[in-house]
Amino acid sequence: MMAKSTTKRLLLITLVLSLVGFGLAQTKLTFWSWRTEDVDEYNEIIAGYEAEHPGVDIEFQAYETSTYQTVLSAALSAGEAGDIVHVRAYGNFETIADFLLPLDDQVPALADFPRLALDGERRRSDGRVYAVPFASQTLVVYYNTDIFSELGLAPPETWDEFLSTAQTIKDNGYIPLANGTATTWMNEVFMGVFGPNFYGAEFFDDIMAGEADFTDARFTGALEKLLELRPYMTPDFEGIDYATAQNLFANGLAAMFAGGSWEIANFRDLNPDLNFDLMPGPAAEAGQPQLVSWFLDGGYAVNAASPNQEEALEFVRFLATQEFGQQLTDMLQNISPIPGVVSTDPLLAKVAELNQTSTPYIMLVGFRYETPSGSVMMQERLPGMFAGEITPEQVGSEVTEGIATYFAPFQN
């Protein structure tokens, strides 16, 4: 009787110990993201990491892009989100910063990241960085190389060249610029592509320092210039939405498309036979540098409520390595801000080169933290400006007025 219960007890202890051991051996982490199109690539990268870190089992869970922010913020506040979470940058990131671990003292590699990239995941109240920046985006002009060589055109470098190039394209029966104004956020992108070369490299810092506001002639002058593009946009551009514009360019009906670096992958998907290249927005005058708008797309953060913080941090440290950055660039065509990462793709390499002469994408980087955001104020006014219902000066003063409700430097 005694012997039997000892055996039983021993068996039970062994069982418990092995379960604990199994639990220790297999720490399960979940990694939440909005990148539904990148699931296979992430799984491959994770498999490589797991092979080098036995005992960690990471599950990549992708949620629908447009609702991700809502799902993530609700889950974080309920303490149910993944251990590692893919977060956006700037204002969208700050919404959820309360629920994330500060990383600047946990991930040493962050010290070598460019300051502008870190600023995207920096909380303004405590100045600490909460996510490892993962990719940046740049706003450029795409052009169809077949149409350009058919018409004997070279990529225009100045505004005047751009307009005359567009006229030649139009005269030959192509749509010069695929863009329309029906999709709200694309209007801000449109300004981000062409605006910087008119408002200049110092404008962003002047704005943030309160030395200028959006009634500044540099800014309203840039808006004014956009109107000169109207004859070259798709006919009835007011009703042309993002998807239509993408398709017009991808199918060779339009020769140019003003958009973000994320379109490289989209155009290749839409039409694998499309021959295209990209260029920065044209300079105001010959001899001036061609500026591009730049912003951080997001980062990798650790859920402060995760029961496996150490393992999650270890994984996030891996996400800050050059090895991972190179994989990300090669497999996902992202532009990694990790120092030392080189892109083998010619278009991505070109974007990386353009980033050398970049200026922050003004409203996203500076004014998406509070309501009314600078982006919303701009986006809701640009269609009216294109339709001739309000002037660039009105846009400038209304945007300034809206931002002044929370931005102290505009209040005096």
Next chain:
Amino acid sequence: MKDGPNLTRTPPAKGGFRLGRRASRAIWLATLLVPPALLFLTFVVYPMISALVYSLYEWRGISRLGFYGLENFRTLLFDQPWQAWTINAFWHNVVVFVTLMVVQNAVALVLALILGSNPRGSRFYQVVFFLPVTLALVLVGFQWKLFLNPMFGVVNKLLDALSQGIERLVGLQVDLSQPWLGQESTALVALILVNAWRWLGFPTIVFLAGIRSIPHEYFEAARLDGANEWQVARHVTWPLLAPAVTIIVILTFIGSFNWFDLPYVMAGLDGPPGKSTDVLGLYFYRTAFGEVSGGLQNFGQGSALAVLMFLFILVVSVVWTRALRSREVELQ
């Protein structure tokens, strides 16, 4: 025994206690009522109360800060730019309701009157008019978005052909094709017309059922007395159709002020172009759950907006239903 308690009728359960008929009926009712009541409490009453509570707090993103009184309501109604957004969205809901009453429900009434007189093929038309109601809304939205596309859409192709025809016939140069969804002047109307196209069959069927339930003798009596078709419609059908009208008016009102899905699918979350298709539903969603280009999401303001919408719809619906009901009595 006969007048005694009703215990002997049901044989006692083995080793258990016996239940009176009243008690077993109560248990039976409870098993039927408790699950739906719990569902109602969990998914209707609880969210409503929590929205009310949320609206009284200050929020930073999704973090709840201190008690805020009625500040969220004040911001929405009296501070810029919220006030302008609130008024703009509310006004569009009003436009939606009025336009739907005219183009959707009035047309439906005419169709029902025609179908009610049983013309040839009335069954066929009944099905045709009702068909769009059965289509998935997202499908309808995307399909019409394609129809209205200025480059590829069938609507502008037809209008171009029409313009050319007019030019050839009358010599008048016109361009009827428009970027319908891209202009502030036409976007909302285009959305409302698509909505009417989709829902037309519903009020038609309700009115038709109302007309068919009117005893046939009434019409015969009126006609014997020498009434013409207009007089029959005006003095027999219309008064007796009052209950159907009440239902349609109230449903259209609630639907118009909760309008969200179609503008979301066809225009987008921010009511483009330039907020010209913004309605309270979209505005609420953006405020509470945020949007990619927006600032911080604000549960407090979003909840306050939801509370305002709820109260407005509730009060107007109740008052108006009462008025319409008493009108039904008067008419009859």
